Amino acid sequence: MTATRVAPAVEMVLVSKVFNRGKPNEVLALDDISLSVGQREFITLIGPSGCGKSTLLRLMAGLLDPTVGEVTVNGKTANQARADREYGIAFQTAGLFDWRSVQQNIELPLQLMGWSKRERRQRAREMLTLVKLEEFGGHYPRELSGGMQQRVAIARALSFQPSILFMDEPFGALDEMTREHMQTELLRIWGETHTTVVFVTHSIPEAVFLSERVVVMSPRPGRLFAELPVDLGARDFDTRESPEFFERVTAVREALRRPDGVE
Amino acid sequence: MRFWERLGRISPPLVVGLGGLLLWELVLRVVQPGGFVLPPPSEILSSAVENREVIWTAVLSTGWIVITGLISGVVIGVLLSVAVSWYRLADEAITPLAVAISAIPIIALAPIFNAWFGLLSPRSNQLVVMLLVFFPVFINTTRGLTDIPLDQIDLMRSYGASRWEITKEVRVPNAMPFFFSALRIAASLAVIAAIVAEYFGGRQDALGPLIIQNAGLARYTDAWAAVLAGSAIGIGLYAIVRALERFAMPWRAAVNQGIEG
Numbered sequence: 001m002t003a004t005r006v007a008p009a010v011e012m013v014l015v016s017k018v019f020n021r022g023k024p025n026e027v028l029a030l031d032d033i034s035l036s037v038g039q040r041e042f043i044t045l046i047g048p049s050g051c052g053k054s055t056l057l058r059l060m061a062g063l064l065d066p067t068v069g070e071v072t073v074n075g076k077t078a079n080q081a082r083a084d085r086e087y088g089i090a091f092q093t094a095g096l097f098d099w100r101s102v103q104q105n106i107e108l109p110l111q112l113m114g115w116s117k118r119e120r121r122q123r124a125r126e127m128l129t130l131v132k133l134e135e136f137g138g139h140y141p142r143e144l145s146g147g148m149q150q151r152v153a154i155a156r157a158l159s160f161q162p163s164i165l166f167m168d169e170p171f172g173a174l175d176e177m178t179r180e181h182m183q184t185e186l187l188r189i190w191g192e193t194h195t196t197v198v199f200v201t202h203s204i205p206e207a208v209f210l211s212e213r214v215v216v217m218s219p220r221p222g223r224l225f226a227e228l229p230v231d232l233g234a235r236d237f238d239t240r241e242s243p244e245f246f247e248r249v250t251a252v253r254e255a256l257r258r259p260d261g262v263e
Numbered sequence: 264m265r266f267w268e269r270l271g272r273i274s275p276p277l278v279v280g281l282g283g284l285l286l287w288e289l290v291l292r293v294v295q296p297g298g299f300v301l302p303p304p305s306e307i308l309s310s311a312v313e314n315r316e317v318i319w320t321a322v323l324s325t326g327w328i329v330i331t332g333l334i335s336g337v338v339i340g341v342l343l344s345v346a347v348s349w350y351r352l353a354d355e356a357i358t359p360l361a362v363a364i365s366a367i368p369i370i371a372l373a374p375i376f377n378a379w380f381g382l383l384s385p386r387s388n389q390l391v392v393m394l395l396v397f398f399p400v401f402i403n404t405t406r407g408l409t410d411i412p413l414d415q416i417d418l419m420r421s422y423g424a425s426r427w428e429i430t431k432e433v434r435v436p437n438a439m440p441f442f443f444s445a446l447r448i449a450a451s452l453a454v455i456a457a458i459v460a461e462y463f464g465g466r467q468d469a470l471g472p473l474i475i476q477n478a479g480l481a482r483y484t485d486a487w488a489a490v491l492a493g494s495a496i497g498i499g500l501y502a503i504v505r506a507l508e509r510f511a512m513p514w515r516a517a518v519n520q521g522i523e524g
Contacts, residue, residue, distance in 0.1 A: 063417045082421060089421045091414040099436040099514045108432065109422045140514045 007075030009164050009196040010037040010060050015069030017055055028221040029055045033069070035215065035224065039163070042190055042197045044211035046204065046252065052222030053200045057168050060198060061089055074163065085113065087164035088157030092172045094149035096141035096156075103128070103137035106156045113160060127155035130189060147178040154189065164196045171206070180240075183209055187235055204256075208248045209235060216255040226255040302484040311488040317473065318492045324469040325457050326496055328385055332392025333453040333500075337446065339393070340400030348408035348434060349426070358405075365398040370459050377464035384465065391460040396449040403445035407438025440515070443508045450500040458493050 017030040029052040037043050045053045058064040059071050062078030073081035081087065088109075096105050106124040107115075115123070128134050131151040141149055150170055157165055171179045183206060190197055201207050207214045208230055216225040230248050232239060239245055284304045291303040311318060343361070346353040369391055376387030411433060419429045461471020470493050477486035509516050 058417070061417075061421060063420055083423045085421075085423060087421070089418065091418070093412060093414050095412065095414045095418050097415070097433065097436065099439070099512070101514075112422045112424050112428060112432075142514075 006039055007072070008036045009039050009041065009074060010035070010198065011070075011072045012036070012056075012060070013070045015059060015066045015071060017052070017059060017064065018067040021067065030059075030066075031221040031223050033222070033224060037196060037198060040194055040196055041213065042187075042199065042211045043213045043215060044199045044201055044207040045215050045217060046201055046207045046256070047217030047222065047225075048219050048256070049202060051217045051219050053202075053217055054168050056217075056222065057166050057198065057200050061087060061166050085109070085160055086162055087166055088160070088162045089166040090150070090153045090157045090168070090170045092169040094141070094146075094153040094170075096149055096152055098140065098142055100141075101137065102133065102139050102141060102144070102152050105141065105152055106159050109156065109160050123159055124155075127159050130158070130192070131155045131185070145178075146174050147182055150174065150182060151185070154186070158189070158193060158195065161193070162195070164198070165190075167197065167199045169200055169202070172201070172203075179206070184235070184237075186210065204249050204252050205240070205245075208232075208245060208252060209240060214248075214252055216252060228252060228255060302487060306484050307487040307491060310484045311491055314485060314488060318489060320468050321470045321473045321489065322492050322496060324466050325454075325461065325471070325493070328388045328392060328457040328461070328465070328469065329453045329496060329500070332389045332457065333396050333449060335389070336393040336396030336453075337400050337449065340397045340445075341404055341442070344401050344405040344408055344438075345430070347405050349430075361398060361401050364394065365402075369394045370456060373460040373463040376460075382464045383467065387463075388457055388460040388465040388469075392453050392456045395456040396453050399445045399448050399452070400442070403441040404438050407441030408434045411437050439512050443504065443511070446504050446508075447501060450504050451497045454493055454497040454500065 012033050012035045015030060015033045016028070019025075019027045019029055033056065045056060047053050055064065059066055060073060060078060062071075062073070062080075062082035065079075071078040074086050076084065076086070096102075097108070100108065103121070103124050106127050107120040110120045110123060124137065125134075128137055131154055133148060133151055133155070136144060136148065136152075141152065144152065153170065154165075157167075171182050174182060186197075187210065189195075197211075199207075199210055201210075211230055214228045214230055216228065217223065218225050228248070228251055232242075232244055232248065288303045288305060291301065343353075343357055347357055348354075372394075373387060373391050376390050377384075380386035380390075408430075415433055416429065419433055424432070457469075458471045458474070461469045462475055465471070470489050473489040474486050474493075477483070477489065
């Protein structure tokens with residue numbers, strides 16, 4: 001029997017993105033990016049502000065079209081993958097809708113996909129359990145703390161059980177303690193749901209703690225500087241204080257300050 | 264407990280309002296600035312009671328102008344903002360025109376509208392109200408429909424949502440607070456516009472003519488009573504708008520409890 005070849009979760013081949021093409025304010029945001037993300041991998045994109053990492057994520061999500069190059073997601077074009085709801089996405093601003101209760105926010109994608117009310121309600125309850133917010137379904141988002149709002153956003157992104165989760169600095173606006181707690185929670189959810197995660201951040205410890213592979217990007221135009229595997233095994237509270245953790249943090253920091261980089 | 268809380272919330276304006284009226288009454292009783300230019304509130308009130316039938320007829324007449332003008336202005340404003348939020352071409356065509364219309368002193372057009380529709384026709388008054396209401400509703404609703412964080416639009420696109428779904432689930436609810444603050448402005452604007460337009464023509468049993476006639480005959484107390492009736496329409500409309508607002512946006516009430524009440 002021949003093993004069925006599984007397409008990578010995300011594949012980018014020689015992708016470039018130019019904004020305002022042909023106008024005086026033309027910007028080359030991304031240059032010659034080639035990157036492959038395996039199924040069930042947890043990968044982090046890290047780089048200074050304005051290096052185009054959010055743009056990269058939006059290209060993967062089919063929310064922007066590349067100027068040059070090809071993006072495939074689960075073997076489909078990014079646009080097709082978006083139409084087929086292959087992925088869930090979460091942003092730095094939790095992006096919850098004020099006018100919908102927490103439960104209704106989680107139900108929104110399911111509602112758009114035509115699920116029945118009963119199925120929606122049941123799945124939303126499961127998701128609330130997954131992010132440990134069982135009691136808050138009836139609340140409105142603005143009644144919740146920042147960390148709780150982000151957990152709702154994650155629950156919403158995963159509600160229809162997509163195989164990929166894109167996250168654009170989701171914990172960027174949280175305080176340090178909440179942030180570390182959310183990182184642990186995210187790893188637990190990742191372990192329970194077997195989702196591929198592409199995570200954008202500008203925090204080095206966050207990247208090292210979360211991911212199996214850190215992709216380091218240069219400032220504008222965004223290029224891939226380095227790809228560093230992070231072989232720390234299962235993370236727990238002590239991971240952050242282990243010498244191996246600091247070694248990886250240092251490695252990423254070094255990669256970020258290559259000669260043509262900042263600092 | 265709740266009763267006292269409610270009273271605590273409404274009592275400051277009540278105290279200030281009643282205090283002001285009392286002061287007004289006292290000053291006029293003591294100083295008596297001769298003539299009847301500014302009658303004391305007690306006399307205005309007794310005139311209002313005395314002429315209640317004429318005033319009630321006038322309130323109905325003017326109220327009809329206000330309501331019909333308000334509703335048509337709101338409908339047109341909202342429809343155009345939806346068009347503008349959907350089509351760039353509509354935005355480019357309509358928005359400058361709307362701004363140009365808003366720059367016209369619309370009440371100054373009342374005599375011209377009278378010439379169009381006939382001196383005693385209420386159409387001209389409705390048109391004045393409609394045009395005046397249209398602008399704030401259009402501008403604010405358009406802002407609410409279009410001023411949406413990119414993340415929220417991207418999120419909807421990531422669900423493969425259609426334009427109609429984005430409008431229904433995001434743009435419209437996002438526009439609600441903008442729409443209602445415009446409606447609050449428009450409601451009081453509509454009363455002012457109707458009465459001033461009535462000074463120039465329209466039905467003769469309305470508040471405008473009642474104020475003009477009484478003021479012309481130096482019956483200032485009766486004129487004031489008609490003005491009082493006009494402000495009652497405005498307050499009534501405002502209360503209705505607030506009630507609609509709470510009904511339409513329960514999420515705001517939940518979040519702002521204790522702030523907006």
